[in-house]
Amino acid sequence: MSLETCRSILVPVDFSPDSLAALKTALVLAKKLACPIIVLHVVHDPSNRPGFYHSRKAGSTVIEGMEAAATEMMEEFLSENDILNLVEAAGVSLSTALLRGLPVTQILHHAQTAKVDLIIMGSRGRTGLSNLLIGSRAQRVVQLSPIPVMVVKAEAPDESKDWAAGEIDDETRSDPAAETQEDLS
Numbered sequence: 223m224s225l226e227t228c229r230s231i232l233v234p235v236d237f238s239p240d241s242l243a244a245l246k247t248a249l250v251l252a253k254k255l256a257c258p259i260i261v262l263h264v265v266h267d268p269s270n271r272p273g274f275y276h277s278r279k280a281g282s283t284v285i286e287g288m289e290a291a292a293t294e295m296m297e298e299f300l301s302e303n304d305i306l307n308l309v310e311a312a313g314v315s316l317s318t319a320l321l322r323g324l325p326v327t328q329i330l331h332h333a334q335t336a337k338v339d340l341i342i343m344g345s346r347g348r349t350g351l352s353n354l355l356i357g358s359r360a361q362r363v364v365q366l367s368p369i370p371v372m373v374v375k376a377e378a379p380d381e382s383k384d385w386a387a388g389e390i391d392d393e394t395r396s397d398p399a400a401e402t403q404e405d406l407s
Contacts, residue, residue, distance in 0.1 A: 228257035240344025
């Protein structure tokens, strides 16, 4: 990825604090690189795994309900965290995508088909396995992706800072998103 030719940044989200930190980090980079952001959520559909049995009719209804809930959760995630205002302030474009399947497989596939230059994702998802240094999905994406992957860990963000405007001070230096922001200033 060169500074002149960034096509897009993919940010897979599961609506966790770590995925929010990844999205805020992507905003900082996207502003500096004038690069669009794709926010992706994958509805986990285990029926693609070998040995998984399900009724096509019942399975379809369940997954459709999950997709509707995920669409609503994406809208809430973006609005509750003021992401659209941050995107506007940063002067970048943001699009969303909702896919069905196995998360790692879909993240990698979408990254390649959308021809993104960078994947930025949270270090841990909503699984509650706080003892892991890096979540299993993030780890698999890092291992398997031919595209560079940045993994971000959430810290409590300082809400008084304007992330997209590049405000930074000593209080925010422990936040990985803020450190990224400082490096780009």
